[in-house]
Structure formats: structure tokens, C-alpha cells
Amino acid sequence: MTIVKEAPAAAPNVVARKLTYVKAFNEGLAQAMREDENVFVAGEDVAGYGGVFRMFDNLLDEFGPRRMIDTPISEAALVGLGVGAAARGLRPVVDLMFMDFIGVCLDQIVNQAAKMKYMFGGALSVPLTITTASGAGLGAAAQHSQSLEAWLAHVPGLKVVMPSDAYTAKGLTVSAIRDDNPVVVMLNKVLLGSTSEVPEEIYGIPLGQAHTARQGSDVTVIALGRMVGEALAAADELAAQGVEIEVIDPRTVQPLDTETMFASVRRTNRVLVVHEAVTFGGLGAEIAAQIQDAAFDHLDAPVLRIGAPFSPVPFSPVLEKAYVPDRARIAEGCRRLLERS
Amino acid sequence: MAQRASKKSADPAANQESAQVVKDLHERMVRIRLFETEAGKLMEAGRLPGFLHLYVGQEAVAAGVMAALRDDDQITSTHRGHGHAVAKGVGLREMYAELYGRVTGACLGRGGSMHINDLTRGMLGANGIVGAGVPIAVGAAFAARYKGEDSVAVTFFGDGATNIGAFHEGANMAAILGLPVVFVCENNGYAEFTPQSGHMLLTDVADRAAAYGMPSVIVDGMDALAVHRAAADAVARARAGAGPMMIEAKTYRFYDHQGVKGLRHPYRSAEEVAEWKARDPIDLLEARAVADGTATRAELDDVWQRTRDEIAEAIAYAEASPLPDPADLLLNVYSG
Numbered sequence: 001m002t003i004v005k006e007a008p009a010a011a012p013n014v015v016a017r018k019l020t021y022v023k024a025f026n027e028g029l030a031q032a033m034r035e036d037e038n039v040f041v042a043g044e045d046v047a048g049y050g051g052v053f054r055m056f057d058n059l060l061d062e063f064g065p066r067r068m069i070d071t072p073i074s075e076a077a078l079v080g081l082g083v084g085a086a087a088r089g090l091r092p093v094v095d096l097m098f099m100d101f102i103g104v105c106l107d108q109i110v111n112q113a114a115k116m117k118y119m120f121g122g123a124l125s126v127p128l129t130i131t132t133a134s135g136a137g138l139g140a141a142a143q144h145s146q147s148l149e150a151w152l153a154h155v156p157g158l159k160v161v162m163p164s165d166a167y168t169a170k171g172l173t174v175s176a177i178r179d180d181n182p183v184v185v186m187l188n189k190v191l192l193g194s195t196s197e198v199p200e201e202i203y204g205i206p207l208g209q210a211h212t213a214r215q216g217s218d219v220t221v222i223a224l225g226r227m228v229g230e231a232l233a234a235a236d237e238l239a240a241q242g243v244e245i246e247v248i249d250p251r252t253v254q255p256l257d258t259e260t261m262f263a264s265v266r267r268t269n270r271v272l273v274v275h276e277a278v279t280f281g282g283l284g285a286e287i288a289a290q291i292q293d294a295a296f297d298h299l300d301a302p303v304l305r306i307g308a309p310f311s312p313v314p315f316s317p318v319l320e321k322a323y324v325p326d327r328a329r330i331a332e333g334c335r336r337l338l339e340r341s
Numbered sequence: 342m343a344q345r346a347s348k349k350s351a352d353p354a355a356n357q358e359s360a361q362v363v364k365d366l367h368e369r370m371v372r373i374r375l376f377e378t379e380a381g382k383l384m385e386a387g388r389l390p391g392f393l394h395l396y397v398g399q400e401a402v403a404a405g406v407m408a409a410l411r412d413d414d415q416i417t418s419t420h421r422g423h424g425h426a427v428a429k430g431v432g433l434r435e436m437y438a439e440l441y442g443r444v445t446g447a448c449l450g451r452g453g454s455m456h457i458n459d460l461t462r463g464m465l466g467a468n469g470i471v472g473a474g475v476p477i478a479v480g481a482a483f484a485a486r487y488k489g490e491d492s493v494a495v496t497f498f499g500d501g502a503t504n505i506g507a508f509h510e511g512a513n514m515a516a517i518l519g520l521p522v523v524f525v526c527e528n529n530g531y532a533e534f535t536p537q538s539g540h541m542l543l544t545d546v547a548d549r550a551a552a553y554g555m556p557s558v559i560v561d562g563m564d565a566l567a568v569h570r571a572a573a574d575a576v577a578r579a580r581a582g583a584g585p586m587m588i589e590a591k592t593y594r595f596y597d598h599q600g601v602k603g604l605r606h607p608y609r610s611a612e613e614v615a616e617w618k619a620r621d622p623i624d625l626l627e628a629r630a631v632a633d634g635t636a637t638r639a640e641l642d643d644v645w646q647r648t649r650d651e652i653a654e655a656i657a658y659a660e661a662s663p664l665p666d667p668a669d670l671l672l673n674v675y676s677g
Contacts, residue, residue: 080514
């Protein structure tokens with residue numbers, strides 16, 4: 001059963017409380033563990049060390065070694081342990097540390113977790129949550145910086161969420177754990193220390209529901225993960241020049257809330273999609289295709305995609321900065337879209 | 342290093358008790374044999390879609406292990422999984438219906454031969470990916486311990502699977518977490534068409550268990566009683582909390598890797614095949630049962646006949662079953 005509890009919309013907390021992204025994740029996870037005895041966490045250095053990004057700080061103290069399990073560096077067995085435990089009714093949270101490491105356990109994610117319910121004729125559910133840190137910007141180079149959401153969103157049976165701030169880091173994690181499907185939670189490394197308002201109580205954010213982070217009438221910018229913040233910064237800059245952009249945060253890339261996008265495009269008539277992943281074959285291509293399919297007559301210009309160039313993530317900061325899309329490129333893209341029409 | 346299981350228990354009480362077990366093993370093996378030979382015929386007749394990896398020749402392993410398990414014990418299986426499913430008690434009707442791609446099948450016609458499962462019987466699925474069931478069994482064992490249950494998980498795999506990462510990772514994970522997993526290597530001597538000597542330098546796969554601090558035992562995989570004794574020991578050990586163990590059963594695949602007909606490339610000699618077939622596991626058990634008075638020939642024949650009838654009924658059920666509706670193609674992609 002999926003219990004979706006949206007945060008109280010009207011008056012959450014009288015005094016707004018700000019929390020960092022990583023602490024919000026940690027709080028949501030701890031609350032989900034308190035809520036359901038069947039939730040446990042397994043991964044490399046998640047228990048004793050608290051996770052290399054401090055994602056799991058203090059959880060061993062509260063939940064003990066039965067529910068916080070340090071495992072060998074052994075991702076295929078780790079995810080497989082999660083699949084088998086989920087098939088037997090538990091709600092495992094397995095941590096892959098860096099998203100790039102899915103290369104060594106993709107079979108368990110793609111051929112086992114994702115397909116099991118379908119190919120078993122619905123005999124079971126696989127309520128598995130996979131947490132992992134993605135994204136470039138920390139000089140972590142080609143094997144510790146990728147955003148591979150397009151790989152996973154391509155696989156029927158998986159869900160993929162990309163928290164863009166502390167509020168979504170908590171709410172999407174809680175919803176991922178409560179969901180009866182395998183869900184990959186792509187935390188963003190650069191955002192770990194960023195803060196936003198986060199309600200103290202447990203709350204979920206519906207999976208597959210996009211959020212309009214800013215309303216505007218001139219251009220729709222659909223931004224994934226960390227690019228949401230960049231798009232909002234670009235929006236401030238453009239607003240000073242009299243251009244109002246609408247920023248949509250899909251939050252979940254599988255399933256993808258295209259209806260919110262279509263509705264926005266019908267008002268703004270111009271779309272820019274931005275993500276950290278390489279442009280080729282990225283989510284931007286899928287979103288662009290769906291928009292031209294559903295709202296072609298409303299477009300005043302071709303859908304513009306901004307992503308990384310077709311190259312591994314480079315190391316040297318000067319190269320990495322040139323590689324990752326930012327607010328300047330988003331603003332520039334919006335201006336180009338307006339010039340074309 | 343692996344121990345070699347003794348041929349016969351020295352304990353007369355154990356031999357006495359085995360009289361009951363013999364009948365159980367025999368019935369399970371006959372069910373597998375007839376299920377598989379009939380499935381092979383149906384495939385030859387062009388009535389089944391897809392692939393078929395037949396288990397004929399290896400029946401003593403599935404029967405011997407499964408007779409040592411309870412219903413709540415979990416197993417993960419392989420692409421050659423019909424024998425495990427039959428021996429674990431999965432319904433023959435649902436299995437044939439699945440092979441036929443019918444909506445009444447074990448997977449509603451969505452999985453086919455390589456995904457047959459029955460959660461109510463602790464059958465966590467055949468698997469189309471070599472070695473992939475190993476870590477899943479580790480997870481099932483983890484869940485049992487987490488919930489305070491004393492069930493165990495058994496993972497079946499071939500000699501070929503012990504070259505893949507998932508096997509090694511799963512073995513180490515089970516060992517370091519001390520989980521109740523029994524690793525059953527069905528060494529049929531071939532990874533598809535490559536002989537063991539061509540895919541590893543070891544003679545005994547069981548030697549690999551030592552690398553994970555895991556005890557192991559080697560048994561004659563054509564001797565159902567020997568397999569059963571080894572399995573009962575390993576299962577009891579795991580259930581008592583002593584951690585994982587590996588059993589290597591030396592066995593043989595009477596049919597080819599896939600399907601029934603011989604292949605263009607004679608990867609096995611006729612002599613080798615004949616030698617193994619002379620040690621047919623069902624013949625061996627029947628000869629012993631008749632010789633020591635455990636069962637009469639008539640009793641054994643009766644098992645064959647009853648099973649034949651049951652198989653015929655199951656096939657008729659499958660053939661009469663409706664096909665899935667293409668309108669329901671998206672059923673069960675997601676939960677909720």
C-alpha cells in the first residue's frame with residue numbers, strides 16, 4: 001500500500017525552520033524508520049561511519065546494528081540483498097554512495113528489482129529504495145560525478161526521483177520508502193549543504209508530480225535536480241530585464257509528470273529543458289519529444305535542450321565549470337528562445 | 342577444503358529413517374522427469390513458445406535438497422529451474438500453463454520458463470541471468486533473520502555461475518553477515534557448451550567456498566539420498582545460526598543446454614553421455630529401493646503412472662486455458 005501524506009499546505013510551522021539538504025534527508029529517513037519497523041539501511045560505511053556524506057549520521061545510535069548494516073564494498077550483493085529482503089516483505093534502503101557505482105550492480109537493479117513484479121505475474125512487490133549521490137561540481141572527476149537518470153528512467157518498473165532542495169530531499173525520500181516499487185533517490189552532492197525550509201513532521205511528496213517552482217509567462221524552464229536552483233537564479237536575473245520565466249521541477253523523472261509541462265507550455269509557448277547529464281539521449285530529448293507531440297501547435301520555437309557536452313566529466317575545475325550547465329547558460333538559452341519568436 | 346560426503350551413513354537409525362525419505366525423493370524425481378520429458382516433447386512439436394532448459398539428469402539434486410526443506414524455506418533458482426519448482430511443490434498446471442504463455446500460468450503468461458515462481462511455496466523464482474539468484478537468496482535469508490524467523494534460503498546455481506561476480510559477492514555477503522543460506526552448486530560439468538576444464542582451473546567448485554570462510558561438502562549428484570543427507574546437514578546448520586555452507590553436487594545434464602535436439606557441434610562425447618546416463622539418478626534410487634525392500638517394483642510403477650496421469654491433466658488444463666489479453670499488457674509493471 002502506498003501512503004502519500006503531502007506536507008500540510010496551509011500552515012506547516014509557525015516558525016519556519018531551515019535545514020540542510022543532507023540533514024533533511026537524514027531526518028526523513030529516521031522518521032520513516034520510526035514509522036515502519038520493516039525499514040532498514042544497508043551499505044558501505046552507513047552504520048559505524050554514518051556515510052561518507054554524513055547522510056546516515058546518528059542512525060546507528062538510534063536504530064542499532066540490526067537496522068543499520070555495514071556491508072562489504074560489494075554492490076551486486078548489496079542490491080541483491082535488498083531485492084531478496086524486499087521480496088520477503090521488508091522495506092530495504094540500500095545506499096550506493098556514488099551513483100557511478102551502479103555500473104557494478106546494474107543487473108540487480110534493471111533485471112531483478114525492476115522486472116520482478118511484472119515477470120512474476122504480480123506475485124510480489126519490491127519496495128526497495130536505493131539512495132545514491134550524483135552530480136558534478138566537486139572535482140570528483142569522471143567516475144564520481146555522473147547524473148545517470150536517463151539510464152534508469154528508461155527501465156520499466158523503476159521509479160527515479162531527483163531532490164532539488166532540502167524540502168524535496170526529505171519528502172521524496174519518505175515517499176520512496178513508503179512506495180511499493182523500487183525507487184532510486186538521486187541526491188545531489190553539491191546540494192548536500194544547501195538549506196531550505198523543512199517541516200519537522202514526517203511528510204511525503206507524491207511521486208510523479210511536478211512542482212512549479214516559479215510562475216512566469218515568457219519561457220518554461222524544466223530543470224532537473226540541482227539545475228532547479230540554477231534556473232531560479234536565472235529567473236531572478238531575467239526578471240530584472242523584464243523577462244518572466246516559469247520554472248518546473250519534475251522532482252520525479254520516472255514516472256514523469258508531463259501534464260504540468262504541457263499546461264505550462266500552452267501558456268508560455270517556449271520551452272527550455274536543462275539537466276546535468278549529457279544532452280545526447282538525456283531526459284531533455286524525451287521531454288522535448290513529448291512536448292512536440294502534445295503541444296506542437298503551441299510552440300513558438302523548437303524546444304531547447306541544455307545539458308553537458310558529450311564527454312566524461314572532467315577533473316580540472318576550469319573544465320568542470322565549462323562542462324556543467326549553469327544559470328548563465330540557462331539565461332542565455334531563454335534569451336535565444338525569445339529572440340527566435 | 343571441501344569434504345567428500347561418505348557414501349552411506351554409518352548410523353543404522355539414519356538408514357532406517359531413510360526408507361521414508363526414499364519414497365519422497367522418488368516421487369519428486371519422477372515428477373520432475375515426466376514434467377521435463379513431456380515439456381520437451383511439446384517443444385519439439387512446436388507447441389511451446391520461447392526457450393526450454395531441461396533439468397533431466399539432475400533430478401537427484403532438486404529432490405534431495407527440497408526434501409530437506411520446509412514450505413517456508415526460500416529458494417532461488419536458475420534458467421534451468423523447472424526441477425526446483427516441481428520439487429518445491431509449485432503446481433504442475435500453473436507451470437505448464439506458463440510454458441504455454443497462458444493467463445492461468447504461474448506468471449500470468451508474463452514470465453515464461455525462466456521466471457516461474459510461487460511465493461506461497463517459498464519459490465523466489467527461476468532466473469534468466471546466471472548467478473543473479475545468489476544475492477537474492479542472501480536477501481531472503483536476511484529477511485528471515487530480521488523478522489526472527491528460523492527459515493533458511495537455498496540458492497541453486499551451476500558450475501558456470503561460480504565464475505560470475507554475483508556468486509562471489511553473494512557468498513562473501515552471506516558469510517560476513519552469518520546468514521542462513523545454503524549454496525547448492527549443481528555441477529553438471531558444462532557452462533552452456535564449455536566444459537568445466539575450459540572455464541576454471543579447479544576440479545572441485547566447492548573449493549571456492551573456502552575463500553569465503555565457508556565450509557563445503559561434495560556429493561554424488563546422481564545419488565538422491567547422498568544429496569539429501571548433505572542438504573539436511575547444511576540446512577540444520579544454517580537454521581541453528583551457524584551460517585552459510587556450500588554443497589557441490591556432481592551431476593549431469595542429459596539433454597542439451599537448451600531444448601531437446603542435439604546441436605551441430607558435438608561438445609560432449611557419446612561415451613561420456615552414455616556413462617552418465619548409465620547412472621540415471623532415478624534408476625539408481627529405484628534399484629536400491631527394490632534391493633533393500635524399501636519399495637516394490639509395483640509401488641514404484643504406480644508412482645510413475647499416477648504422475649503420468651497428473652501431468653496429462655496439467656497439460657490439458659494448460660492447453661484449454663485462455664491466452665492473456667493484450668489490453669492487459671501493462672498489468673503489474675508497477676505496484677499501486
